[in-house]
Amino acid sequence: MKRTGAQILWECLVREGVTTVFGYPGGAILPAYDAMLDYPIRHVLVRHEQGATHMADGYARASGRVGVAIATSGPGATNMVTGIATAMMDSVPIVCITGQVGSKLIGSDGFQETDITGVTLPVTKHNYLVTRAQDIGPAVREAFHIASSGRPGPVLIDITKDAQQSSCEFDWEQAAPKPHARPERIVNPDSMATALQLINSAQRPVILAGHGVIVSNASATVREFAERAQIPIAMTLLGIGGIPASHPLNLGMMGMHGEAWVNTAIQEADLLLAFGMRFDDRVTGNLKTYAPNARKVHIDIDPAEIGKNVPVDVGLVGDLGTMLESLLPRVAPGGRDAWLQHINGMKGESAVRDIKNLPDDGHLYAAHVIHDLWRATDGRAIVVTDVGQHQMWEAQYYHHDEPRTLITSGGLGTMGFALPAAIGAKMARPEAEVWVVAGDGGFQMTMPELATIAQEKLDINIAIINNGYLGMVRQWQEFFYERRYAATPLLSPDFVKLAEAFGLAGAAITRRSEVIPAIESARQHAGTVVLEFRVEQEDTVYPMVPAGADLHAMIRRPSPLVETAEDA
Amino acid sequence: MKPHTFVVTVEDLPGVLNRISSLFRRRNYNIDSLTVGHTERPGVSRMTFVVLTDTPGAERFAANLYKLVNVISVADITNTPAVYRDLAMIKVAAPQERRPEIVHLVEVFRARIVDLSPESLTIEITGGEDKIDGLLDVLRPYGVLEMARTGRLAMTRAARANASAPAPGPVADTHDPQVSYSV
Ligand SMILES: Cc1ncc(C[n+]2csc(CCOP(=O)(O)OP(=O)(O)O)c2C)c(N)n1
Ligand SMILES: [Mg+2]
Numbered sequence: 001m002k003r004t005g006a007q008i009l010w011e012c013l014v015r016e017g018v019t020t021v022f023g024y025p026g027g028a029i030l031p032a033y034d035a036m037l038d039y040p041i042r043h044v045l046v047r048h049e050q051g052a053t054h055m056a057d058g059y060a061r062a063s064g065r066v067g068v069a070i071a072t073s074g075p076g077a078t079n080m081v082t083g084i085a086t087a088m089m090d091s092v093p094i095v096c097i098t099g100q101v102g103s104k105l106i107g108s109d110g111f112q113e114t115d116i117t118g119v120t121l122p123v124t125k126h127n128y129l130v131t132r133a134q135d136i137g138p139a140v141r142e143a144f145h146i147a148s149s150g151r152p153g154p155v156l157i158d159i160t161k162d163a164q165q166s167s168c169e170f171d172w173e174q175a176a177p178k179p180h181a182r183p184e185r186i187v188n189p190d191s192m193a194t195a196l197q198l199i200n201s202a203q204r205p206v207i208l209a210g211h212g213v214i215v216s217n218a219s220a221t222v223r224e225f226a227e228r229a230q231i232p233i234a235m236t237l238l239g240i241g242g243i244p245a246s247h248p249l250n251l252g253m254m255g256m257h258g259e260a261w262v263n264t265a266i267q268e269a270d271l272l273l274a275f276g277m278r279f280d281d282r283v284t285g286n287l288k289t290y291a292p293n294a295r296k297v298h299i300d301i302d303p304a305e306i307g308k309n310v311p312v313d314v315g316l317v318g319d320l321g322t323m324l325e326s327l328l329p330r331v332a333p334g335g336r337d338a339w340l341q342h343i344n345g346m347k348g349e350s351a352v353r354d355i356k357n358l359p360d361d362g363h364l365y366a367a368h369v370i371h372d373l374w375r376a377t378d379g380r381a382i383v384v385t386d387v388g389q390h391q392m393w394e395a396q397y398y399h400h401d402e403p404r405t406l407i408t409s410g411g412l413g414t415m416g417f418a419l420p421a422a423i424g425a426k427m428a429r430p431e432a433e434v435w436v437v438a439g440d441g442g443f444q445m446t447m448p449e450l451a452t453i454a455q456e457k458l459d460i461n462i463a464i465i466n467n468g469y470l471g472m473v474r475q476w477q478e479f480f481y482e483r484r485y486a487a488t489p490l491l492s493p494d495f496v497k498l499a500e501a502f503g504l505a506g507a508a509i510t511r512r513s514e515v516i517p518a519i520e521s522a523r524q525h526a527g528t529v530v531l532e533f534r535v536e537q538e539d540t541v542y543p544m545v546p547a548g549a550d551l552h553a554m555i556r557r558p559s560p561l562v563e564t565a566e567d568a
Numbered sequence: 569m570k571p572h573t574f575v576v577t578v579e580d581l582p583g584v585l586n587r588i589s590s591l592f593r594r595r596n597y598n599i600d601s602l603t604v605g606h607t608e609r610p611g612v613s614r615m616t617f618v619v620l621t622d623t624p625g626a627e628r629f630a631a632n633l634y635k636l637v638n639v640i641s642v643a644d645i646t647n648t649p650a651v652y653r654d655l656a657m658i659k660v661a662a663p664q665e666r667r668p669e670i671v672h673l674v675e676v677f678r679a680r681i682v683d684l685s686p687e688s689l690t691i692e693i694t695g696g697e698d699k700i701d702g703l704l705d706v707l708r709p710y711g712v713l714e715m716a717r718t719g720r721l722a723m724t725r726a727a728r729a730n731a732s733a734p735a736p737g738p739v740a741d742t743h744d745p746q747v748s749y750s751v
Contacts (some may be wrong), residue, residue: 117583120591126637146637184633303631307624335697 053083212276
């Protein structure tokens with residue numbers, strides 16, 4: 001039977017299991033929008049195409065399924081670039097569909113013509129310019145395969161208007177992705193043996209658990225591995241949730257804002273086991289002094305990551321879970337009490353505080369807000385953060401026990417991510433409690449998506465950590481630019497009134513005692529509530545490894561008041 | 569760090585060269601030489617790259633190329649016996665009285681004269697880079713007016729190691745959904 005290209009597009013999306021798409025219409029994608037009405041698809045109308053890509057991203061991160069965003073040519077497509085780059089850096093499977101001017105107009109600077117496949121070349125895993133109806137099916141099917149296989153990532157399909165309009169025969173089977181020959185990566189038994197030998201002989205090993213633990217669904221296997229060998233685990237920002245925060249072997253987050261005992265353990269280690277992470281500069285600090293005594297075993301699905309930033313002794317390329325399962329039976333059990341005790345000793349040292357014991361003295365600290373949010377939600381919410389100080393405090397004080405419950409832009413650090421990504425997460429997992437934790441700055445970047453929430457009648461709760469500053473930048477200015485606060489003080493709208501203007505509920509919180517009651521009432525409220533927490537303005541995220549400094553050269557919490565020993 | 573020679577086969581589709589050059593730019597690879605042309609197989613183009621890098625860098629270079637969906641095979645033939653050829657056309661100033669000397673040099677280098685005009689000769693030479701550089705050195709005093717060079721082409725010697733065939737080693741069975749053809 002003949003179908004139009006537009007029909008083929010939706011037919012393929014439905015068959016790929018797509019139920020929800022995030023998008024914004026326009027001339028070049030109109031035929032696709034028209035055809036959409038005949039398919040079982042929920043379309044979420046966004047307020048800016050960047051939002052559509054972040055929603056698809058949040059949808060994918062929350063569920064593991066491919067997220068789909070759709071937009072028109074030209075400005076619609078270029079508005080997607082930030083979201084695509086965000087997904088690329090964090091290996092998130094999304095498929096973006098853009099309309100393109102008619103194939104005869106291509107190259108003529110036609111109205112709303114942009115070479116979007118050219119623009120997105122470096123920030124997509126792959127992209128397609130489709131100019132004929134019969135090429136739509138194969139492109140869509142291959143795009144889904146590429147987005148979700150191997151190291152996941154974004155794929156863009158740019159479809160000309162005439163390709164959407166013209167008709168051809170469509171056969172699902174024939175549109176199956178064509179095989180691309182690749183050398184099979186058979187893990188060298190010698191590498192395996194060397195890895196095992198390093199693991200079994202290490203006295204002071206540390207596992208570095210990255211996003212790959214979650215993407216590979218390897219949480220249980222990594223735990224089993226760590227428990228069997230009694231190896232402590234440090235997590236990257238995107239690894240959070242991969243291992244329960246409450247697990248006794250889980251040390252917490254490493255890197256620029258990792259706790260001192262985590263970074264010190266890495267620096268003192270004699271073996272690093274990098275599981276699905278990529279030694280980003282935010283986790284290594286100065287590479288020259290990074291883990292100087294450690295041998296390194298790196299397991300990653302992307303061979304191009306092996307040895308990229310840190311030379312390794314053994315690189316094992318493949319799916320993390322599968323790889324660990326084959327190592328597991330040959331891993332010698334336990335026997336690292338001295339090392340674990342040593343790290344625990346560092347946790348107890350006086351330079352370490354626990355926020356639970358920190359008096360508020362009438363101030364409202366962001367860290368307290370996050371801590372209380374964790375308590376009030378039983379640590380079970382999906383928290384979607386923006387980028388900045390609040391993001392780091394969330395990572396430090398919200399203790400995630402489940403994979404896919406912290407959704408945050410790590411590699412690109414995209415402000416404006418939280419609100420739209422939370423919408424995507426909620427659409428993917430409607431039964432879950434979803435919270436946005438955003439700064440006053442980043443929230444204002446994508447805040448029109450509140451209208452999307454209202455239109456879709458979603459129940460998401462939003463915590464704006466309002467410190468009156470672009471706080472993380474202000475912190476750098478405080479440390480490195482003599483407190484010359486260039487362009488970081490920030491005026492915000494009245495967020496409560498703003499929420500009301502969108503038909504949502506809102507409340508402002510200024511005192512610690514109001515925090516839990518406000519969170520509780522937001523949780524009870526059917527529908528979205530915007531909570532504005534007016535927190536301490538010049539508060540600082542500690543500890544901090546200045547960019548490029550040695551990982552052990554942390555700026556520690558300054559005053560004994562904020563440095564209470566955990567057991568004190 | 570040393571020059572590594574790669575033979576890469578790619579699908580002959582619009583934009584593929586752009587994808588490859590975009591990768592090099594993005595990853596900050598310094599390409600010494602690059603040639604592209606058809607192969608014995610329709611729809612398949614062959615590229616030869618020379619890249620200055622170390623061994624781990626060469627492995628990552630190949631791994632990054634494999635991440636491009638349109639790349640079919642990548643072979644680092646640096647340590648494989650191979651024939652290297654470069655082709656140059658050199659237009660050299662040649663007044664009547666100096667022609668015999670130039671013709672003599674051309675013979676010594678086993679090059680050919682492919683065009684002449686009252687003031688100049690055009691010489692074609694194929695061979696390894698050293699040979700071409702050698703001819704250039706001796707022609708320079710006469711005045712090299714123009715030169716075009718292809719860059720390195722390479723072919724491994726052993727019939728087995730045909731680099732334009734899928735890369736050495738077992739090839740993934742792409743019908744197995746567990747196997748990904750792009751990382
Ligand atoms: C789109 C974008 N622009 C600029 C930055 C640089 N940046 C990183 S954190 C930050 C400040 C964020 O301020 P806010 O949202 O108020 O969060 P806070 O740090 O105060 O918690 C800025 C400007 C960025 N990460 N993303
Ligand atoms: Mg702020």
